[in-house]
Amino acid sequence: MTVDATVETARTRTREVTARFDDEYWRTADQERAYPQEFVDAMGASGLLAAMIPTDHGGLGWGIGAASAVMEEINASGGHSAACHAQMYTMGAVLRHGTEEQKHQYLPAIASGDLRLQAFSITEASGSDTSRIETVAERDGDDYVITGHKTWTSRIEESDLALILARTSVRGERPTEGMTLFLVDLREVRAKSPEQLEVIPVRTMFNYATNQVRYHGLRVPSSAVLGTVGKGFRHVIDGWNAERILLAAEAVGDSRWFVDRAVSYSQEREIFGRPLAVNQGVQFPIADAYIRMRAADGVRWEACALFDTDQPCGAEANMAKWLAAEASWQAANTCLDTYGGFGFVDTYDVERKFRETRVYGVAPVSSNMIRSFIATKVLGLPKSY
Known part of the structure; x- marks a missing residue:
């Protein structure tokens, strides 16, 4: 199976799961501060959370490109990958540094959804x-x-x-x-x-x-x-590039959601006798958000290609995370502006996703830390800390 075919398979299979969990499901979980256990169980049963576990341990044996597509589709559907994303990027430490006994003891059960890491x-x-x-x-x-x-x-x-x-x-x-x-x-x-x-x-x-x-x-x-x-510190940072790439994909998914909602609402909403979307003051920010999303996505796929061929990708993984975080935050603000006062109403889900996407600029690595990494490791500037 080619990389492109694997990615499309990942998207299709993820959409089959996310279709069962609509806006109301995620809205209710948010309001009740409830862990979306049913969703995580469904993802585990589908095998998608075992995307990066090798087939000889019961996983799908996919690369990070396909794994990132899973995360992207969850967020693009209106869901929140944070409920289960750690299982993707913690696999690297186990696969690279675990003993054969640890791998045989835990990985098949994780792959089947019987165990959660x-x-x-x-x-x-x-x-x-x-x-x-x-x-x-x-x-x-x-x-x-x-x-x-x-x-x-x-x-x-x-x-x-x-x-x-x-x-x-x-x-x-x-x-x-x-x-x-x-x-x-x-x-x-x-x-x-x-x-x-x-x-x-x-x-x-x-x-x-x-x-x-x-x-x-x-x-x-x-x-x-x-x-x-x-x-142990070296073992932890081995997984950082994967983490950056996967979270970049999540932020791209959020950007897609915000842009899609802004486009739909602006066309449906009539104000002063005509669709809101007619106004360039509405169109241009949405277009800007889409352009920034596509730019971030391009660097994300560059990072995936390098990672999946075992080439150095620290700069690309970090830049993808930075660009995607910036893009999702701009898209979030644009979507909220498009909805106006209704964007603050929970039944429209914009305010929920707005709160969720803000984290990408802060964690698990802040945008300023990424700037520092690029400045010192890529551009050769002196260390600031």
Whole structure:
């Protein structure tokens, strides 16, 4: 199957799932702050969340281009990929650094939808400066004991497994060394020692199942180490390019949704005896949003092509994320302006998507951090931090 055919298959199969979850479904989930479990279950059963898991482990064996098409179509349908996107980009760490035993133990069950790997527990009060994390994992016989506090760990209540980054040696001359990545089976923790895991829900401006987490002497076996002890930071950043590309695709999907809604509403809405769309003051911002979306999408596909052929793509992945975040935010504002006062009414769904798409300029990497990366790593300018 060619790459293009795989991408089209991904789009078709995703649309078949998203067609069962309309605006009202997502609106209700947002209003009730409810995790869209039915949607995630349907995506898992379809096999689409296993897009990047190799076929010999039960997955679809697709490249990131097809995987990104899945994320794009979810957002373009009016849904929100954040409910399940982590399972896509956490696969890289497991596939590249997991032992054969870990892969055989977990990947087929993840691919079938029987297990969920949705929780990525890294960020602490130090924010983007991951080198300053204070969560520690101390060796105790055949186990490690994890103690610390994470400020952002999304979907941990909805996940069976979690990736946890902790410091296993003191911060030295190379501050990113000495951290270890653990693949933790949360089912065992909940069954045997629930007091070791404290989850504190965090309410955000949109429906996002995120939490603070406190690890109170969480005991995990040494077999939970993913990759090499002390090299966990390197294992984490291995997945960053995939994460950037996938989230760029989500933002492109949001842009599509905003542009489509603005076009439709401007043609249907009559004001002063004629369609709103007749006015160039309405047309031009929508056209601008569409042009910016297409430009971001072009860099996204350039990044996909490089990633899928194992070529360096850090610059392209980051630029795609930056461009797509900018495009989706412009499209969101344009759509809201087009709807006017009705854009603030929840039954039109614009205000919900408006809140959701704002995150792409901030997380999981901010647009300013991307600017800094391009300035120093691509253009050779001096480091600013």
